[in-house]
Amino acid sequence: MSSIELTQIRKSYANGPEVLHGVDLSIAAGEFVVIVGPSGCGKSTLLRLIAGLESASSGDIMIGGTRANDLAPQDRDIAMIFQNYALYPHMTVEQNIAFGLELRRVPKRERLARAREVAEMLQLTPYLDRKPGALSGGQRQRVAMGRAMARNSSTFLMDEPLSNLDNALRVAMRTEIKELHRQLGATIVFVTHDQTEALSLADRIAVMKDGHLQQFDTPGAIYDRPANRFVAGFLGAPTMNFVPAEALEGWTGPREVELGLRPEALRLHRARPQAPAIEARLALTEMTGSEFVLHCESPLGRLTAVAPRAEGLPSPGEAIWLEYDAGAAHLFDRDSGARA
Amino acid sequence: MKPDLTSSRGMWVMNALVLAAGLMFLSPVLYSIWMSFQTADAYYAGHLDFTLSNYELAVAEYNFARYLLNSLIVSGVVTLAGIAVATMAAYAFARYRFPGGNLAFAAVVATLMIPSHITLIPNYLTLAKAGLLDSYAGLILPAISSGFAAFFLRQYIRGIPRALDEAAYMDGANAFQVLWRVIVPISKPAIFSMGLHLFISEWNNYIWPLVAIGKEDLYTLQVGLARLYRINPGEDVIDWPLVMAASTITILPVLLGFVLVERHLVRGITMGAVK
Numbered sequence: 001m002s003s004i005e006l007t008q009i010r011k012s013y014a015n016g017p018e019v020l021h022g023v024d025l026s027i028a029a030g031e032f033v034v035i036v037g038p039s040g041c042g043k044s045t046l047l048r049l050i051a052g053l054e055s056a057s058s059g060d061i062m063i064g065g066t067r068a069n070d071l072a073p074q075d076r077d078i079a080m081i082f083q084n085y086a087l088y089p090h091m092t093v094e095q096n097i098a099f100g101l102e103l104r105r106v107p108k109r110e111r112l113a114r115a116r117e118v119a120e121m122l123q124l125t126p127y128l129d130r131k132p133g134a135l136s137g138g139q140r141q142r143v144a145m146g147r148a149m150a151r152n153s154s155t156f157l158m159d160e161p162l163s164n165l166d167n168a169l170r171v172a173m174r175t176e177i178k179e180l181h182r183q184l185g186a187t188i189v190f191v192t193h194d195q196t197e198a199l200s201l202a203d204r205i206a207v208m209k210d211g212h213l214q215q216f217d218t219p220g221a222i223y224d225r226p227a228n229r230f231v232a233g234f235l236g237a238p239t240m241n242f243v244p245a246e247a248l249e250g251w252t253g254p255r256e257v258e259l260g261l262r263p264e265a266l267r268l269h270r271a272r273p274q275a276p277a278i279e280a281r282l283a284l285t286e287m288t289g290s291e292f293v294l295h296c297e298s299p300l301g302r303l304t305a306v307a308p309r310a311e312g313l314p315s316p317g318e319a320i321w322l323e324y325d326a327g328a329a330h331l332f333d334r335d336s337g338a339r340a
Numbered sequence: 341m342k343p344d345l346t347s348s349r350g351m352w353v354m355n356a357l358v359l360a361a362g363l364m365f366l367s368p369v370l371y372s373i374w375m376s377f378q379t380a381d382a383y384y385a386g387h388l389d390f391t392l393s394n395y396e397l398a399v400a401e402y403n404f405a406r407y408l409l410n411s412l413i414v415s416g417v418v419t420l421a422g423i424a425v426a427t428m429a430a431y432a433f434a435r436y437r438f439p440g441g442n443l444a445f446a447a448v449v450a451t452l453m454i455p456s457h458i459t460l461i462p463n464y465l466t467l468a469k470a471g472l473l474d475s476y477a478g479l480i481l482p483a484i485s486s487g488f489a490a491f492f493l494r495q496y497i498r499g500i501p502r503a504l505d506e507a508a509y510m511d512g513a514n515a516f517q518v519l520w521r522v523i524v525p526i527s528k529p530a531i532f533s534m535g536l537h538l539f540i541s542e543w544n545n546y547i548w549p550l551v552a553i554g555k556e557d558l559y560t561l562q563v564g565l566a567r568l569y570r571i572n573p574g575e576d577v578i579d580w581p582l583v584m585a586a587s588t589i590t591i592l593p594v595l596l597g598f599v600l601v602e603r604h605l606v607r608g609i610t611m612g613a614v615k
């Protein structure tokens with residue numbers, strides 16, 4: 001395991017605009033870091049820089065305490081799962097998984113045994129002799145994962161490694177990755193679009209937007225104290241509601257700010273409650289399993305709330321009141337979006 | 341209306357057409373092979389006959405076994421060395437950006453426009469200076485660098501996702517291992533096509549061996565074959581059955597080579613590599 005230290009990393013592709021604008025990220029040895037952010041914000045680029053597949057336009061990359069800017073990818077002891085898999089089409093699943101070991105001159109018996117072990121873990125045993133062309137998307141993705149996992153690298157970079165799996169497999173693989181992390185103690189940098197994945201796997205989450213790091217903190221801290229309006233709106237499902245403070249009836253805090261209220265901070269009432277509440281009209285309900293998501297129209301705009309399934313729900317079009325928990329409100333500067 | 345290939349009548353028509361086309365292409369070859377088994381007397385008299393004497397004559401009198409060996413050595417080495425050089429050049433052109441790279445590639449492409457006859461005399465003078473005329477090296481060296489093979493393979497390699505190189509680097513490969521373990525196996529169809537192309541071009545090469553070789557025992561098949569037309573200047577008939585026997589000796593290895601290589605020319609091998 002190695003620590004990874006990025007200082008003021010900037011990156012522009014040849015004849016392109018800058019895509020990373022001075023990213024600082026300090027990852028401890030053995031830490032599990034999840035990178036999230038909208039499509040095109042530079043997550044894959046960041047991983048490729050750490051891997052050594054791209055070179056930074058400026059800034060320092062330190063791996064394990066030594067400067068790695070000029071180190072070739074094969075000398076960094078990093079295993080990577082590519083967003084597009086990048087499987088060797090001419091090799092079988094077994095050969096794909098064992099290739100890294102073969103290059104490191106691990107004896108044949110040993111590397112085949114290891115490949116089988118990894119395949120077993122990823123439920124790929126029936127496909128060991130197939131080539132990637134004869135696999136489904138999810139199977140290919142697991143081969144890509146197996147290829148990275150076969151070697152005991154000090155660092156793993158995983159670019160959306162679970163995106164193509166069905167729900168059951170995804171949950172199973174999530175556990176495997178967590179277990180792998182616990183066993184090897186390796187440093188893992190993991191990119192995902194899936195909030196549950198981010199919140200459940202990460203020691204720390206890095207939120208990115210447009211080539212800037214927005215916040216880098218524990219899942220709890222990011223959820224409870226988002227650094228700005230973007231982070232607040234990006235993490236948490238359903239997304240946070242934003243309302244102008246002065247428009248909110250009964251609000252006693254500062255008025256020149258924007259308030260963020262998570263859906264669970266809004267409580268549904270079918271008649272006007274004692275406490276201050278927002279009057280609204282139910283537009284649409286959505287079942288998510290144990291809960292209902294309520295989409296409501298109000299003078300403050302669209303609001304989202306959640307309600308447990310058991311409650312007798314109003315029907316769409318009915319007038320309702322949403323009582324808000326003032327203590328749970330997040331305050332953001334109206335212009336900069338920064339946490340106030 | 342499209343012919344109905346599933347009905348027996350459609351099948352029959354199709355088969356007849358294919359057979360006719362096949363015969364049209366094969367008939368000169370079949371005719372010359374047939375002729376090679378006739379004695380000259382029987383052929384000119386219009387009788388039918390069967391004899392191996394033309395082959396015996398070609399091998400015993402005219403040294404065709406030696407020519408065959410020479411052709412195999414020269415074409416074989418040219419093919420192997422030419423493919424090795426072209427593949428490495430193609431990989432470098434496809435994957436690396438280096439100062440003068442584009443210019444160098446343009447120069448490679450430019451060689452495709454130069455007819456080989458123009459390089460004949462410069463090559464001759466160069467090899468004469470190096471003392472390599474009348475040797476295998478003199479036959480082989482000028483043919484090794486094939487601009488066409490380098491160009492063709494570069495285009496093919498550019499079609500292979502770069503992500504595969506990157507995955508191999510992450511797996512711990514160096515540049516040479518990426519080439520040998522990833523690029524070459526995936527490029528197999530293109531490499532075999534180019535190998536076949538190099539082999540056949542060299543096998544059919546006539547002018548260069550003719551000017552570069554004086555010693556009879558270094559003749560290639562093509563030079564030996566041409567010589568059969570001008571033996572016995574006093575006689576006014578050419579021994580066609582003998583020429584056909586020598587031609588058959590010249591053609592068969594190429595056909596055999598094609599049959600061996602053909603199954604490697606399949607395409608679509610990068611399927612499933614990337615999303």
Ligand SMILES: Nc1ncnc2c1ncn2[C@@H]1O[C@H](COP(=O)(O)OP(=O)(O)OP(=O)(O)O)[C@@H](O)[C@H]1O
Nearest residue numbers: 013014016019038039040041042043044045046083
């Ligand atoms: N090879 C390249 N050349 C030029 N621009 C590139 C290249 N690769 C990526 N980019 C640009 O850099 C930006 C960041 O791309 P990147 O692939 O890092 O995004 P991402 O966060 O991984 O997105 P996604 O979630 O869709 O995978 C994008 O605007 C993209 O267009």
Ligand SMILES: [Mg+2]
Nearest residue numbers: 043044083159
């Ligand atoms: Mg990406």
